[in-house]
Amino acid sequence: MDDGTDARPAIQVAGLTVRRGRRTVLDDVGFEIPRGQVTGLLGPSGCGKSTLMRSVVGVQGGVAGELRVLGEPAGSKRLRRRVSYATQAASVYDDLTVQQNLRYFARVLGAPGGDTERVIELVGLGDHAKRRVEALSGGQRNRVSLAAALLGSPDVVVLDEPTVGLDPVLRVELWDLFRELAATGTTLLVSSHVMDEALRCDRLLLMREGRIIADTSPADLLERTGTTDPEAAFLAIVATQGGAPARPPAAASHHGRHEAADPAEASKEGTR
Numbered sequence: 001m002d003d004g005t006d007a008r009p010a011i012q013v014a015g016l017t018v019r020r021g022r023r024t025v026l027d028d029v030g031f032e033i034p035r036g037q038v039t040g041l042l043g044p045s046g047c048g049k050s051t052l053m054r055s056v057v058g059v060q061g062g063v064a065g066e067l068r069v070l071g072e073p074a075g076s077k078r079l080r081r082r083v084s085y086a087t088q089a090a091s092v093y094d095d096l097t098v099q100q101n102l103r104y105f106a107r108v109l110g111a112p113g114g115d116t117e118r119v120i121e122l123v124g125l126g127d128h129a130k131r132r133v134e135a136l137s138g139g140q141r142n143r144v145s146l147a148a149a150l151l152g153s154p155d156v157v158v159l160d161e162p163t164v165g166l167d168p169v170l171r172v173e174l175w176d177l178f179r180e181l182a183a184t185g186t187t188l189l190v191s192s193h194v195m196d197e198a199l200r201c202d203r204l205l206l207m208r209e210g211r212i213i214a215d216t217s218p219a220d221l222l223e224r225t226g227t228t229d230p231e232a233a234f235l236a237i238v239a240t241q242g243g244a245p246a247r248p249p250a251a252a253s254h255h256g257r258h259e260a261a262d263p264a265e266a267s268k269e270g271t272r
């Protein structure tokens with residue numbers, strides 16, 4: 001666990017450019033993420049959120065630029081147990097129970113005994129611990145994946161759209177969990193295309209078309225744009241940049257999952 005004595009930002013990114021195939025998917029992106037806070041990465045589908053997260057955890061190919069996590073180069077061995085990542089597609093075994101999945105991941109990660117039960121409770125799956133994952137709903141499966149990302153209490157937790165497919169009550173519960181984790185010193189980077197979730201973050205990175213268009217806090221975002229809701233704020237920022245009107249991120253309530261086109265990339269995906 002991060003002891004909080006290192007004042008450097010948890011994540012430092014400068015001049016990050018990513019090419020996927022012939023496309024420049026991230027274009028000269030730079031930002032810093034403070035420790036012990038929830039930073040939201042928000043933007044419309046396809047703007048590059050997943051690519052950015054994959055870069056931060058060191059599993060993205062075609063990356064140029066400077067990326068440091070907890071002071072180490074992104075993806076370095078020393079970060080293996082300190083940084084966790086839950087992809088959009090739940091990375092779990094269907095034919096095992098929730099508990100068996102997490103016991104397996106706990107062994108692989110060398111997480112302490114008892115951690116399995118702790119994370120199952122944290123994500124609210126206590127009543128489903130003995131059920132096979134194939135019998136769970138999509139949102140419950142995603143929470144198994146989230147639980148795996150919390151094993152071993154990593155210092156930095158990167159979560160790609162963790163609230164997709166959840167009902168409003170569960171969404172609120174998960175955001176409360178993120179806040180609790182941050183209060184104990186964990187740094188969270190959480191992506192969403194639902195702009196309402198912006199208000200639950202400490203910091204915000206708004207993205208559009210491979211660029212960061214705002215690096216701000218929820219209060220500053222609303223004040224700066226003179227708006228009362230984050231969706232309007234996003235549109236206001238796009239307008240000030242002279243861009244074409246964007247389809248507001250929140251307009252999409254459902255959301256397809258990506259598969260890495262490159263099998264090498266796909267094989268690198270996992271909960272950690």
Ligand SMILES: Nc1ncnc2c1ncn2[C@@H]1O[C@H](COP(=O)(O)OP(=O)(O)OP(=O)(O)O)[C@@H](O)[C@H]1O
Nearest residue numbers: 020021025044045046047048049050051260261262
């Ligand atoms: N394997 C790939 N090869 C080439 N281009 C890709 C590949 N994967 C994604 N892209 C493109 O990169 C861009 C960014 O994709 P990315 O998945 O990072 O966006 P996103 O903001 O996470 O979207 P979503 O919210 O829908 O998950 C998109 O335009 C997408 O079409």
